[in-house]
Amino acid sequence: MTDAAAVARHADLTAATLDLAIAADHRDGVLDHLTVLLAASRLFMDFPLPDETEPAPVFRP
Amino acid sequence: MTGSLTAAEIAAAVRARQVTAGAIVTAALDRIAAGDGAVNAFTAVLADTARAHAARVDGILAGGGDPGPLAGVPFAVKNLFDVAGVVTVAGSRIHAERPPAARDATAVAALRRAGAVLVGALNMDEYAYGFSTENCHAGPTRNPHDRARIAGGSSGGAGAAVAAGFVPLALGTDTNGSIRVPAALCGVFGLKPTFGRVSRAGVVPLAWSLDHVGPLARSVRDLALAFDALQGPDATDPVCTERGPEPCAPELGRPLDGLRLAVAGDHFARLATADALGALDRVRIALGVTREVVIPEARRARAAAMVVTACEGAAYHLDDLRARARDFDPMTRDRFLAGALLPAALYTRAQRFRAWYRARVLEVFRDVDVVLAPATPYPAPAIGAPRTTTVGGVEVLTRAHLGVFTQPLSFIGLPVLAVPAAGAGPLPLGVQLVAAPFQERALFRVAARLEADGVVAAPVAR
Numbered sequence: 241m242t243d244a245a246a247v248a249r250h251a252d253l254t255a256a257t258l259d260l261a262i263a264a265d266h267r268d269g270v271l272d273h274l275t276v277l278l279a280a281s282r283l284f285m286d287f288p289l290p291d292e293t294e295p296a297p298v299f300r301p
Numbered sequence: 302m303t304g305s306l307t308a309a310e311i312a313a314a315v316r317a318r319q320v321t322a323g324a325i326v327t328a329a330l331d332r333i334a335a336g337d338g339a340v341n342a343f344t345a346v347l348a349d350t351a352r353a354h355a356a357r358v359d360g361i362l363a364g365g366g367d368p369g370p371l372a373g374v375p376f377a378v379k380n381l382f383d384v385a386g387v388v389t390v391a392g393s394r395i396h397a398e399r400p401p402a403a404r405d406a407t408a409v410a411a412l413r414r415a416g417a418v419l420v421g422a423l424n425m426d427e428y429a430y431g432f433s434t435e436n437c438h439a440g441p442t443r444n445p446h447d448r449a450r451i452a453g454g455s456s457g458g459a460g461a462a463v464a465a466g467f468v469p470l471a472l473g474t475d476t477n478g479s480i481r482v483p484a485a486l487c488g489v490f491g492l493k494p495t496f497g498r499v500s501r502a503g504v505v506p507l508a509w510s511l512d513h514v515g516p517l518a519r520s521v522r523d524l525a526l527a528f529d530a531l532q533g534p535d536a537t538d539p540v541c542t543e544r545g546p547e548p549c550a551p552e553l554g555r556p557l558d559g560l561r562l563a564v565a566g567d568h569f570a571r572l573a574t575a576d577a578l579g580a581l582d583r584v585r586i587a588l589g590v591t592r593e594v595v596i597p598e599a600r601r602a603r604a605a606a607m608v609v610t611a612c613e614g615a616a617y618h619l620d621d622l623r624a625r626a627r628d629f630d631p632m633t634r635d636r637f638l639a640g641a642l643l644p645a646a647l648y649t650r651a652q653r654f655r656a657w658y659r660a661r662v663l664e665v666f667r668d669v670d671v672v673l674a675p676a677t678p679y680p681a682p683a684i685g686a687p688r689t690t691t692v693g694g695v696e697v698l699t700r701a702h703l704g705v706f707t708q709p710l711s712f713i714g715l716p717v718l719a720v721p722a723a724g725a726g727p728l729p730l731g732v733q734l735v736a737a738p739f740q741e742r743a744l745f746r747v748a749a750r751l752e753a754d755g756v757v758a759a760p761v762a763r
Binding site for chain 1: 510598600601602603604605607608611619622623626627631634635636638639640641642643644646647649650651652653654655656657659698701713
């Protein structure tokens with residue numbers, strides 16, 4: 241998700257789903273940080289992992 | 302009495318009854334009263350309880366008892382540690398409305414059991430989400446070496462209080478570098494232990510799967526004495542190890558024979574100033590290190606750490622983000638809100654990448670015991686510095702980039718000891734000593750050698 245309009249659409253829909261009202265004067269800052277995080281995530285989302293790799297945290301009953 | 306005495310010197314003098322804990326604590330309170338107006342390290346000074354605890358230490362000694370290895374040592378804690386009877390504000394306006402803590406955090410209680418005397422709570426980035434301690438509620442903490450500059454963060458008050466000589470010892474937390482960055486920028490020693498080695502019970506979290514507790518001090522021995530008092534199992538922290546303590550103070554002075562040392566290349570040699578890399582080089586040369594190793598995919602690890610932190614931090618604060626986002630510090634609010642909007646697939650992938658990366662890095666540590674890396678890419682930026690800066694010809698986020706070398710290491714819980722290494726200019730810099738999980742003793746051996754040889758030092762800032 242690199243397109244600014246797509247990031248904004250995602251932010252608005254997800255915020256609504258979470259019942260998270262983002263004030264108009266906070267929105268640009270939130271979108272800036274979301275864009276930074278999404279760009280960073282490409283570094284590991286595009287990295288191939290073996291199927292057997294499980295998430296790091298282990299629940300111990 | 303100056304603030305240059307180490308914790309070890311204070312404890313020895315108090316235990317020998319050459320000075321009272323009361324006199325030591327009064328001197329610390331006087332230093333704070335005289336000097337903290339210009340530094341802003343403290344958000345609360347607990348003078349009455351400190352004097353009462355000091356009197357208790359003196360009473361134990363008068364009765365022939367042993368108050369512990371840190372007898373009478375004044376210490377202070379980042380204000381996200383619970384202290385009985387004190388509100389745990391965590392750098393925020395929101396938590397400041399909560400009732401006082403009912404009991405001490407496990408780490409605070411451990412230092413008190415060792416005879417140390419808590420004198421106050423310290424400034425930090427709101428909810429530990431930052432590297433600069435430019436807190437909008439409490440004001441910025443100023444670097445004692447140059448008060449126009451940041452102290453680093455998020456344990457900025459801890460770094461500054463120790464560097465200024467207000468206290469010889471402080472407790473911080475480190476999720477992505479929040480002990481190591483302020484230690485480096487303030488020119489003191491800081492230890493981020495192995496994940497789970499020191500209990501986090503009674504500490505307001507930033508990111509559950511990445512948070513660590515550790516000490517900052519002006520000498521390697523003080524850091525070891527504090528860590529030895531802190532380490533060990535705690536059933537009230539679900540990630541705390543069941544391994545018994547492995548004392549590090551007895552390791553100081555042991556020769557480095559048999560330790561395999563290397564310097565980290567690749568990611569850790571890029572996007573840093575010549576000054577930062579020069580500080581690392583001086584430490585490398587002093588230790589005679591010629592070998593280089595590559596921590597694989599460290600850049601991707603840093604990115605994954607950013608996403609895990611954002612997601613977990615937002616999850617913890619979601620109710621307040623919904624109800625009262627305007628009460629957050631603007632420096633953290635927009636980032637927490639952005640974290641709440643990240644898809645679950647990113648978080649899960651980041652945690653899977655973490656498992657893969659951990660396995661690869663542990664392979665590196667089969668052939669090496671201690672790896673050297675820079676702590677920060679540059680010395681302390683100015684308070685209020687522009688959002689971006691250019692380093693190595695690349696524009697980076699001034700504050701976020703301070704964690705470029707710390708985040709890939711804390712992401713998989715490796716123990717790291719940050720040592721203060723003078724830069725070419727007047728500002729301090731730091732070098733990270735990194736080991737495999739639970740190998741803190743090797744780190745202390747190397748740090749003690751560097752300190753004994755005069756390569757690293759943490760004099761009180763003047």
